[in-house]
Amino acid sequence: MQERGTADLTPPVPNGGKKAALPVKVLYIDDEPSLLESTRSYLERRGNFIVDTVTSAKGGLELLEKNPYDVIVSDYQMPVMDGIELLRHLREQNNPIPFIIFTGKGHEEVVVEAYNAGADFYIPKGGNPKAMFLDLTQKITQIVTRRRSEIALFESEERYRKVVEQSHDAIFIYRKSRLVFINSQVEKMTGYTKDELLKMDIWDIIHTDDHAVLKNVFPDGSRDTDPSRTYEIRLLTKSGEVRSIEIALSPLAFNGIPSVLGSARDITERKTAEEALKRSEEKYRSIFNTFDDLYYQTDMNGIITTLSPSCKKLTGYDPSELVGTQVLDLYPYPEQRKHLLDQMIENDFVHDFEVVLIDANGEHHNASVNSHVVRNEQNQPVAIEGTLRDITERIRFENALFESEERFRTLADFLPVxxxxxxxxxxxxxxxxxxxxxxxxxxxxxxxxxxxxxxxxxxxxxxxxxxxxxxxxxxxxxxxxxxxxxxxxxxxxxxxxxxxxxxxxxxxxxxxxxxxxxxxxxxEAERILQESEQYLKTIFNSVHTALVVVDPDTHTIHDLNPAAVNLIGEPRESLIGMPCRQAICPARKDRCPVTDLQKRVESSEQIIITPSGRKIPVTKTIVPVTIAKKEYLLENIVDITDRKRAEDAVQRAFLELERKVDERTVELSRLTDNLR
Incomplete structure (x- = not known):
């Protein structure tokens, strides 16, 4: 039997027994060393306690950072920081550790202040030491037991909450059609948030046509003759989508109030797959009846047992005419059937095996066979089934293609590339x-x-x-x-x-x-041409004679060599594209002697007026040339300024000589007259 006043904090176990008791770790803070030691000694001797002591609140905070404790017992009046200040500090740090004020200061205002600060108990010092320590022991035991129970309950609820939240099924509880609990899968399934759902009526998310299915299921949570029921209903999501769900319901007392527990699983994909399978079966049944390929089945002796309606198209026979007959009768070349069976025996199947069949009119058809051996549960061959496809047209096309390719290859061999x-x-x-x-x-x-x-x-x-x-x-x-x-x-x-x-x-x-x-x-030809062009370009740019290329259509300068640039005295960039009459041709607009007057200019002397207004006497020769398949005029311009100056000098000298001769003649005449 547990001695009265000692701590028995052994937690219960599911089978009703108890597991090993967990000691209660106590942090006792008091500035009276003698009381610290006597209290620690009493608690550790009389109960399942481990007590750490310290003489200041600051020291207590340091121990709290290093060690876990179940409860703090603290004196009220201490230097620097008193017990209530320590308590307030812990509560401001959101530390919920149980806290007992153990003090000799018993004024009512201190008690009120302690409880307002968050103390769990207030125990006055003094009086009978045994009664005081017994009261302290009981209060510690009471508060730690309660705290541990709260933690255990929280952990238990947390475990169940995790199970519910991690479930792939939507789990919910409703009472009188109002949802009172949901897990996250309900939110995912419906598209509504938890807050929205807990304000809704359960019928708001169930298809109207399915209300009658659930209306009478545990209407008040009290009917439990059939404790669990499963239904297929349609769910309305927030987006308006209709989903098929499988829902299981059972009665439940939730917080002591009759309710209904439900779990739901989205079976939309399964229903869709089932409907697709049904449609597929109908489709394949329809395909079988409208199959272009011929489906067949024979027994191991070659007797036809099944034929698709497409048999008529390939063979000209109704299926009923051939069922029960020997398939070999359709082979004009029986050895093909033998080769097919040999491969079938070796591999259990054939793929794209080509044969020739004969129809009701005696015409031959090329066919491709895909077949396999059908075996029973004992793995014994019992039948052969497969499909036949008429490939007569394909064979004709392939032959035509082969002939076409032969023609292509013959033509390709004659091409020079x-x-x-x-x-x-x-x-x-x-x-x-x-x-x-x-x-x-x-x-x-x-x-x-x-x-x-x-x-x-x-x-x-x-x-x-x-x-x-x-x-x-x-x-x-x-x-x-x-x-x-x-x-x-x-x-x-x-x-x-x-x-x-x-x-x-x-x-x-x-x-x-x-x-x-x-x-x-x-x-190589391009290289030679490039070298030739470079050669001509070098000559063009090196000769001392001014060369100008003129576009006859626009009467603008297309190109000119350095000698021409020097002659005209303007930058090359400004001359390119300039009308020729502004730089090298004295003719007026529309009076070009070559393009407008259709004259051929050869070594004619002209006075050109440059853009700067300088007049230059020149000799011009103009010849048409073709450059890059376009007609141009090549003007060869020779500056004859020096020659003109020399000619002028000679003319002046000649005139001077004539003048002097005339003067001499006059003098001689006068002299002659005098002599007479």
């Missing part, structure tokens, strides 16, 4: 005769592992692969230049144009077809 085909991985499947001598590919090796990418120089391969991917993605690709590798390892420039080869059924790319044009000769 390299023609190729590859599969989706770039493996060469066809190359015309032009490819073989360039790349050294043995015709017999085509179709093996020859990747066309390997014939592109490494520097261009990444670009080529990216362009091929774009082409397969449906992005048109322009003819592109790459450098390729000949069989002797030399490189040459080439233009490659390619298009995807598409699968006839799916339209997906299965390879590519293209042409390769060797640009070696063209590149």
């Amino acid at each position: 390299m023609v190729f085909e590859t599969d989706i991985d770039g493996m060469l499947t066809f190359g015309n005769r032009m490819i073989q001598p360039v790349f050294g590919i043995d015709p017999d090796a085509i179709g093996s592992k020859i990747n066309v990418i390997n014939y592109i120089i490494p520097e261009d391969r990444k670009r080529a692969i990216e362009n091929i991917k774009k082409m397969y993605a449906g992005i048109p690709q322009a003819t592109t230049e790459y450098s390729l590798i000949r069989k002797d390892g030399t490189r040459f420039p080439a233009l490659i144009s390619a298009n995807p080869i598409l699968d006839r059924k799916s339209g997906a790319p299965i390879g590519m077809r293209g042409a390769i044009i060797d640009l070696s000769e063209r590149k």
Whole structure:
């Protein structure tokens, strides 16, 4: 028997027994060391207590940071921080630890202040020590027992709450049609928030047509003759969607009040799947009756047991005419049936096995067979079933396609360019005769592992692969230049144009077809042309004679050499595009002697007036030239300023000489007269 006044805090266990008692850890704070020791000694000797003591509130806070305690016993009046100040500090920190004020100051205002601050008990010191310590022991036991029970209850409720919240089912409780509890799955299932649901009537989220199903189920929570019932009803979500749910209901006393506990599972997908399965069965039944392919089943002796209605289309017979007959009668070539059975025995099935069948009119049809062996529970073969597809038209098409491909290959061999085909991985499947001598590919090796990418120089391969991917993605690709590798390892420039080869059924790319044009000769011609152009350009820019190219359509300067720039005395940039009459031609607008007056100007002397107004005597020769397939005028302009000056000087000298001769003649005449 537990001695009166001692602490028995052993928690109960489910079977009614008790597990090992947990000691009560007490923090006792008092500035009287003698009382600290006597109290600690009494508690630890008389009960299941572990007591830590300290003489100040600050020291108590330090111990609280290091150790867990079940209860604090504190004196009221202490220096620096008293017991009530310590209590307020703990409560401000949201620390709910039980707190007992144990003090000799027994004024009523202190008691009120202690309880207002959040103290659990107030115990006065003094009087009979045994009675005082017994009261302290009982108060500690009472408050710790209550606190531990609260924690245990909270933990128990928390465990059940987690189970309910983690459930995949929606769990709820309603009372008189009002929801009083829901888990998070109810929110997910309905789309409403918890606050919204707890204000709603349960009938607000149940389809009107299903109200009658649940109206009489535990109407007041008291009917429990059938303690658990399951129903299928329709739920109305917040978004207006209708969901099918399976709901189980049972009576429950919730907080002591009769209620109904429900769990619901969304079965919309299951119902949809069931309906889809039903539709599928109906669809396949319809397909069987309208099947273009012929479904059949025979026993192991070849006797026809089942035929689809499409039998009439392929064979010309009604199914009833053939059921019970030997399937071999439909084979004009019996050995094909034997080969089919041999494969069936070996593999248990055949796929796309081609045979020839004879119809009621004696005509032959090509057919593709997909069949397998049907076995019983003992794994013994009991039947053969499968489908037959008429591929007569496909065979005709394939033959026509083969002939077309043969014509294509023959034509490709006559083309003066390299023609190729590859599969989706770039493996060469066809190359015309032009490819073989360039790349050294043995015709017999085509179709093996020859990747066309390997014939592109490494520097261009990444670009080529990216362009091929774009082409397969449906992005048109322009003819592109790459450098390729000949069989002797030399490189040459080439233009490659390619298009995807598409699968006839799916339209997906299965390879590519293209042409390769060797640009070696063209590149060499371009190089020679470029050198020639550079040669002419050098001459054009180096001669000391002014050369000006004029556009005859616009009468503007198209180009001019440095000598012309120096002659005119203006920046080249300002002269390009300038009307020629403003710089090199004295003719008025619409009076160009070449384009307007249709004259040919050869070595004519003119005075040109530059944009700055300077007049320059020149000799001009104008000839038509063709540049880049366009007609231009090439004007050769020679500055004759110096020559004109020299001519003027000679003329002046001649005139002076004439004057002097005339003067001399006059003098001589006068002299002669005098002599007479």
